[in-house]
Amino acid sequence: MPEQFLQVNSARLCYEVKGDGPFIVFVAGGDGSYQPFTSLRDLLVKHFTVVLYSRRGYCKSKLTEPQDYTKRLDTDVQDLYTLMKSVTDETFSVFASSSSGIVALTYVNRYPDTVDKCFLHEPMVDLSALLDGRQLKSEHRKGIEIFEVYGRNAALVYYGELYLNKSDRYYMVDKQVSQVKSGWDYHFEHEAHQYLFTEVDMDKVHRDKLVMLHGVESTESFISRPGAAFSKALGMEMVPLPGGHIGFYTDYKTFAVEFIKVCRECRVIYHSKI
Numbered sequence: 001m002p003e004q005f006l007q008v009n010s011a012r013l014c015y016e017v018k019g020d021g022p023f024i025v026f027v028a029g030g031d032g033s034y035q036p037f038t039s040l041r042d043l044l045v046k047h048f049t050v051v052l053y054s055r056r057g058y059c060k061s062k063l064t065e066p067q068d069y070t071k072r073l074d075t076d077v078q079d080l081y082t083l084m085k086s087v088t089d090e091t092f093s094v095f096a097s098s099s100s101g102i103v104a105l106t107y108v109n110r111y112p113d114t115v116d117k118c119f120l121h122e123p124m125v126d127l128s129a130l131l132d133g134r135q136l137k138s139e140h141r142k143g144i145e146i147f148e149v150y151g152r153n154a155a156l157v158y159y160g161e162l163y164l165n166k167s168d169r170y171y172m173v174d175k176q177v178s179q180v181k182s183g184w185d186y187h188f189e190h191e192a193h194q195y196l197f198t199e200v201d202m203d204k205v206h207r208d209k210l211v212m213l214h215g216v217e218s219t220e221s222f223i224s225r226p227g228a229a230f231s232k233a234l235g236m237e238m239v240p241l242p243g244g245h246i247g248f249y250t251d252y253k254t255f256a257v258e259f260i261k262v263c264r265e266c267r268v269i270y271h272s273k274i
Contacts, residue, residue, distance in 0.1 A: 014060035015053035019045030023092035031183035032058025
């Protein structure tokens, strides 16, 4: 099925629905585009009906009215709810990575009855809760200041050194700086200052819905720490998957094989064709 568009409150979401089987929706992280998930999606359509969408303000998901950015997280959560209600009346699974982890987590806490499982892949959630959270907040704020003075590329380089391993930096920084414009501009302006430091109320977390994932190649870099700390606070183990922070993009073939195994163990699906 080709790209479709859904008018929501003050925006028009671009999305795709492909495949057969139980529904799963992928929530894009910092750059907001669903494109990094397309190769993985093409290997999952034998097992899932896969929903991909670009979050509002990114790529073809255009804004149609002025935005209230003080409620950006609530808006993202409501967009996900509205989109999935338009697609299916069935329950579905959610996959989120990095900064979109707080979107998925907030969604599950707010609409738990709509969700089968929520797969959080190295979520950058509640950095303030880490032991060095105050220092991290200061270091992260410095990146926003770099963006405001020197622009997106300088900020990407700074955050790449701060958070990522060498392989992830190549794909998330080196290949991005050559682009005239990308979703990172919008992310730095409207999300980076709040999504990573939104406080999580642990008493409201639906542990039975969550599956915590991490990349085997990013365990030595900072990017894995927030998810590891969050998992530990929940008393949960993280499941290793191929690649690093964006293994679903860089190692999508082996990632798909292992992810299908995880889904079988979680009883989201009951067989494997890969």
